[in-house]
Amino acid sequence: MARSLDGLVLSPVADQAPGQVGTRTRFTYHEQDGRIWADYAGGDVVRGHLVGTREGDALDFRYVQLKQDGTTSSGHCTSTVVALPDGRLRLEETWAWESQEGSGTSVVEELPSRPRDGVSEISPSWP
Template identity: 85%
Template sequence: MSRSLDGLVLAPVADQAPGQVGTRTRFTYHERQGEIWAEYAGGDVVRGHLVGTREGDRLDFRYVQLKRDGTTSSGHCVSAVVELPDGRVRLEETWEWESQQGSGTSVVEQVTEHED
């Protein structure tokens, strides 16, 4: 199993569609005994939360978020945890909205101190 996500800060490597998470969004992950959760904010997202489980290098979670325009949305995501050659963590995500139409893939990577 890859190392723990607990305390790691990750950010998308590319912007998604307008009004969604983007390169300015920061996810702060927590992990304990197979449970994962995170808070996120930045860009068009005022506040977001995710909660789910981890089995090996697979995350399965639901997310909810509040956007700057006052709307809320929720969805489901399955992610593969990948350790990069430089030791940072990458999540390769497949997601789908449950509160609206849309699905896709995205990549978030661990942010190092000087990137933030």
């Protein structure tokens, strides 16, 4: 099983149709005891939330979002967690709207960590 999603920030690798999540959308994931949830925003999405479960490398969740035009939409998604060669995680998703017509597939990947202001990501050992 791939490592925990807790605290990870992921983003789609490609844009979807207008009015949906896209490369400017950021998902902040949380995970505890087989439960997952995330908040997301960016691009055409003002605010979104998802909640569901994880069993091994399989996720099953529902999502709801508020778009820039003031409309809301919701749906269901199943995802497979994949560990990339560089250690980051990828979610390979199959989703379907429940509030409107449409379904598809998408891929979101963990954003690479970047040192802030030249500070190393490695923490010193404190006595």
